[in-house]
Amino acid sequence: MQKNKLKPKIVITCHNNADFDALAAMVAAKKLYPNSVLIFPGSQEKSLRNFFIESASYLYNFKTINDIIPESVETLVVVDTRQTSRLDHVKKILKNKELEIHIFDHHPSSEEDLEADFIEYKPWGSTTTIIVLKLKEKNISITPDEATLFGLGIYEDTGSFTFNSTTPYDFIAASWLREQKMDVNTIAEFIHKELSAEQIFILNNLIQNASKHHINGIDIVITEVSLEEYVGDFALLVHKFMEMENIKVLFALGRMNDRVHLVARSKLKEVDVGKICNYFGGGGHTFAASASIKNKTLNQIKEELFAILYSKINQQISIKTLMSTPPIFLESNKTLEEAAKLMTRLGLKAIPIVQPNTKHCVGILEHQLAHKAVIHNLGNLVIQDYMQRNIQVVSPNSSLHKIVEIILEHKQRLVPVVDEKKELLGVFTRTDLINFLVQESIPISEDLFKNGKKKEKNIKFLLKEKLSTEFFNIITTAGKIAEEMGYQVYMVGGIVRDILLNFPTLDLDLVVEGDGIAFAQKLAQIFKGRIKSHKKFKTAVIILSSGQKIDVATARLEYYEYPAALPTVELSSLKMDLYRRDFSINTLAVHLNPSRFGKLIDFFGGQRDLKQKKIRVLHALSFIEDPTRILRAVRFEQRFNFHIGKQTFRLIKNALKLDILNKVSGNRIYQELILIFKEKKSIQCLFKLQEYNILKSIHPLLNLTENLQNLFLEINNILNWYNLLYLNEKVKIELLYFLVLLSNLKYEDTKKVISRLNFSKKQKDIFFELREKTKFCLIEFDRYPKKYITKISKLYLLLDDIPIEGILFIIAKIKNEELRQKIAIYVAKFRRIKLAISGKDLIALGLKPGPIFGEILKEVKQISLDNQIYDKQSQLELAKKLIDRKKITF
Numbered sequence: 001m002q003k004n005k006l007k008p009k010i011v012i013t014c015h016n017n018a019d020f021d022a023l024a025a026m027v028a029a030k031k032l033y034p035n036s037v038l039i040f041p042g043s044q045e046k047s048l049r050n051f052f053i054e055s056a057s058y059l060y061n062f063k064t065i066n067d068i069i070p071e072s073v074e075t076l077v078v079v080d081t082r083q084t085s086r087l088d089h090v091k092k093i094l095k096n097k098e099l100e101i102h103i104f105d106h107h108p109s110s111e112e113d114l115e116a117d118f119i120e121y122k123p124w125g126s127t128t129t130i131i132v133l134k135l136k137e138k139n140i141s142i143t144p145d146e147a148t149l150f151g152l153g154i155y156e157d158t159g160s161f162t163f164n165s166t167t168p169y170d171f172i173a174a175s176w177l178r179e180q181k182m183d184v185n186t187i188a189e190f191i192h193k194e195l196s197a198e199q200i201f202i203l204n205n206l207i208q209n210a211s212k213h214h215i216n217g218i219d220i221v222i223t224e225v226s227l228e229e230y231v232g233d234f235a236l237l238v239h240k241f242m243e244m245e246n247i248k249v250l251f252a253l254g255r256m257n258d259r260v261h262l263v264a265r266s267k268l269k270e271v272d273v274g275k276i277c278n279y280f281g282g283g284g285h286t287f288a289a290s291a292s293i294k295n296k297t298l299n300q301i302k303e304e305l306f307a308i309l310y311s312k313i314n315q316q317i318s319i320k321t322l323m324s325t326p327p328i329f330l331e332s333n334k335t336l337e338e339a340a341k342l343m344t345r346l347g348l349k350a351i352p353i354v355q356p357n358t359k360h361c362v363g364i365l366e367h368q369l370a371h372k373a374v375i376h377n378l379g380n381l382v383i384q385d386y387m388q389r390n391i392q393v394v395s396p397n398s399s400l401h402k403i404v405e406i407i408l409e410h411k412q413r414l415v416p417v418v419d420e421k422k423e424l425l426g427v428f429t430r431t432d433l434i435n436f437l438v439q440e441s442i443p444i445s446e447d448l449f450k451n452g453k454k455k456e457k458n459i460k461f462l463l464k465e466k467l468s469t470e471f472f473n474i475i476t477t478a479g480k481i482a483e484e485m486g487y488q489v490y491m492v493g494g495i496v497r498d499i500l501l502n503f504p505t506l507d508l509d510l511v512v513e514g515d516g517i518a519f520a521q522k523l524a525q526i527f528k529g530r531i532k533s534h535k536k537f538k539t540a541v542i543i544l545s546s547g548q549k550i551d552v553a554t555a556r557l558e559y560y561e562y563p564a565a566l567p568t569v570e571l572s573s574l575k576m577d578l579y580r581r582d583f584s585i586n587t588l589a590v591h592l593n594p595s596r597f598g599k600l601i602d603f604f605g606g607q608r609d610l611k612q613k614k615i616r617v618l619h620a621l622s623f624i625e626d627p628t629r630i631l632r633a634v635r636f637e638q639r640f641n642f643h644i645g646k647q648t649f650r651l652i653k654n655a656l657k658l659d660i661l662n663k664v665s666g667n668r669i670y671q672e673l674i675l676i677f678k679e680k681k682s683i684q685c686l687f688k689l690q691e692y693n694i695l696k697s698i699h700p701l702l703n704l705t706e707n708l709q710n711l712f713l714e715i716n717n718i719l720n721w722y723n724l725l726y727l728n729e730k731v732k733i734e735l736l737y738f739l740v741l742l743s744n745l746k747y748e749d750t751k752k753v754i755s756r757l758n759f760s761k762k763q764k765d766i767f768f769e770l771r772e773k774t775k776f777c778l779i780e781f782d783r784y785p786k787k788y789i790t791k792i793s794k795l796y797l798l799l800d801d802i803p804i805e806g807i808l809f810i811i812a813k814i815k816n817e818e819l820r821q822k823i824a825i826y827v828a829k830f831r832r833i834k835l836a837i838s839g840k841d842l843i844a845l846g847l848k849p850g851p852i853f854g855e856i857l858k859e860v861k862q863i864s865l866d867n868q869i870y871d872k873q874s875q876l877e878l879a880k881k882l883i884d885r886k887k888i889t890f
Contacts (some may be wrong), residue, residue: 024153337379460598
């Protein structure tokens with residue numbers, strides 16, 4: 001409870017993942033701030049955790065942020081760091097107005113440092129040294145236990161006085177602590193203890209996996225190890241390795257649990273490992289540093305590490321010396337055709353775009369997009385509507401690492417170099433980067449340039465958890481078959497997206513790098529399924545006995561001969577196959593071959609967009625090439641509660657301006673609308689189609705007025721009610737929705753819309769017949785409401801031959817609440833009731849077959865409904881009476 005919490009005015013803390021220096025510096029600082037409270041953020045080093053648990057927490061009464069009221073703190077004392085990113089545990093305190101911040105640190109400054117009222121910075125071997133010499137200067141007494149703890153901090157951060165960062169002051173501090181009865185035997189137990197069998201095994205792996213790299217004149221060793229669980233004292237093992245092999249600069253990567261731990265050590269001033277680890281969200285000083293990295297693989301981190309080393313070790317390499325200048329550019333009001341001609345003539349793959357009559361850079365245009373636009377006879381479009389807008393730029397003094405990050409992480413082919421006013425000075429391209437690395441003989445793996453590979457992670461266990469036993473069996477078998485045939489097979493598209501979003505999934509799509517039809521035949525044979533193949537498109541569908549369908553495609557590239565055309569197909573690789581898809585969230589793939597089973601492949605940032613809940617197309621002409629993607633964008637936006645990205649929404653508006661939907665066949669539009677109608681959020685989809693002016697683009701007469709929107713909402717409520725009845729008569733949702741959507745239009749206008757959507761003759765006949773019947777019923781109900789409220793038989797006569805879609809529409813349209821309830825009762829109870837007698841029974845009574853049969857049976861049903869007569873004998877007696885009354889002769 002709040003009232004039981006402490007209200008300290010002074011709090012002392014250190015960085016997260018604390019080491020002995022941080023712990024010791026905190027306790028030492030408490031001697032300078034006696035009335036303070038110590039908040040320990042935790043540590044992953046096993047020896048430190050054990051020490052803290054066994055003694056420090058008891059002796060020094062450490063607290064957590066949950067033990068105090070953050071608003072009460074007036075002074076925050078931070079030791080062994082200045083970086084805000086390493087102080088998440090006290091962010092509530094940092095929000096306090098007029099908070100006074102005191103810092104004791106031996107790390108150099110960085111861009112994310114706290115603004116402090118008092119800083120005691122010394123470039124010494126440890127932060128503990130700084131505070132211990134303060135205590136010595138002020139003649140503050142300490143206990144032998146405190147002296148030992150402080151000594152432990154100094155010994156650890158100076159490598160027992162062997163690191164180059166060690167200064168005379170560290171020796172002076174240790175000498176004074178020894179005078180205060182520091183126990184060197186205790187320190188030796190922590191610093192120089194014997195290695196366990198597990199640690200020796202890890203150390204051996206570090207040695208075996210080590211590789212030496214000559215980077216800008218300096219030898220650097222990089223090593224790695226993968227472990228299933230966290231192992232304490234990883235930094236100790238790295239230090240041991242460095243001592244054994246006499247290494248000058250060492251970077252060790254340890255994959256443990258869900259993250260990678262980076263420990264860096266340097267004996268050379270030229271390699272500041274503190275700054276390098278800072279790029280990974282870690283920290284430290286020039287000669288010793290570390291970082292804990294989540295959501296990246298070892299390969300990703302190594303590639304980034306190489307890029308940082310090459311740019312940071314040789315600082316004189318800047319973009320200013322490497323960029324192409326003067327830059328070639330185009331103004332944003334030029335056409336795509338002009339851009340295509342210029343880039344073709346000069347051999348450019350991309351070009352920076354500036355505001356008219358200025359050099360103010362506002363975007364980039366790629367040659368491929370401009371060329372496609374010309375092929376589609378859209379060269380007259382203006383550049384500003386189709387250029388990349390949210391681009392990364394650099395200053396002329398930026399490091400090479402920044403360029404690598406933009407080109408590889410953001411997949412930006414060209415990087416504009418601008419001044420502080422965003423005036424274009426030059427450009428740096430992907431080709432420039434490759435040429436520089438080749439010329440400088442920089443041995444970076446070619447994988448550095450395979451953007452897709454950087455996005456891989458393994459979701460094997462997620463597949464097993466989320467997929468049904470049948471699905472999991474299919475995909476594992478598919479992987480084995482592909483391996484036997486020498487192919488690669490992938491699960492792609494919506495199923496991968498839905499697994500990651502934890503959505504139920506029914507579709508199973510496979511892509512094969514090989515002969516997809518031959519592969520499908522083998523898979524179908526094993527699961528005893530039928531196969532339908534399409535040789536032109538190199539695709540096949542497997543239909544299993546359970547009814548489950550498996551779509552199999554040969555990895556292919558689709559291109560469009562003209563806007564809104566059906567695609568032409570060429571064989572290609574997986575990456576090109578995925579590039580043809582609609583949105584980034586649908587480009588994810590999972591490798592199924594046994595050797596790489598479960599590897600998630602993401603060439604186009606699909607994972608990022610899933611996380612950001614964004615619908616994004618892959619290129620600027622996506623909606624031009626396939627306008628039906630406009631409707632799909634809305635459907636996915638509503639289904640997943642995502643948002644359409646700004647650039648994608650702008651491209652939708654541009655496509656609508658070009659009236660691009662008018663070039664799509666009515667049948668394709670119709671099919672997309674049917675898919676929308678079947679969505680759980682179909683009503684929201686329709687409202688968005690109206691809001692985005694997409695309905696009017698399908699046909700100018702389609703307008704979801706406020707009255708129609710209210711009618712759709714009412715239909716939605718009625719459908720929910722009807723579904724709860726669990727009746728056998730299923731609703732054809734498309735028929736009902738079209739009935740509502742077109743209900744405001746006159747007959748001739750309705751015919752125009754239906755013709756645009758390419759209804760078949762049968763669909764037209766069904767629709768117009770239902771429309772006329774509902775119209776007649778509504779007129780009847782409006783004229784004689786009491787007539788239909790009093791007797792259920794009257795409702796039966798009027799509604800019996802109307803399909804359920806028409807009756808639900810009628811309920812939604814009627815304003816008389818009593819009549820609505822009566823019709824609802826009729827649907828729920830009486831519509832399902834069948835007569836117990838039939839024509840055979842009338843024949844048995846001696847009646848000859850003829851039109852009179854229908855009259856008699858209808859009247860029997862009317863009387864039976866009003867009087868609730870349902871048994872056969874009673875209905876037969878009724879029939880006899882009707883026959884007698886009609887004076888029927890035999």
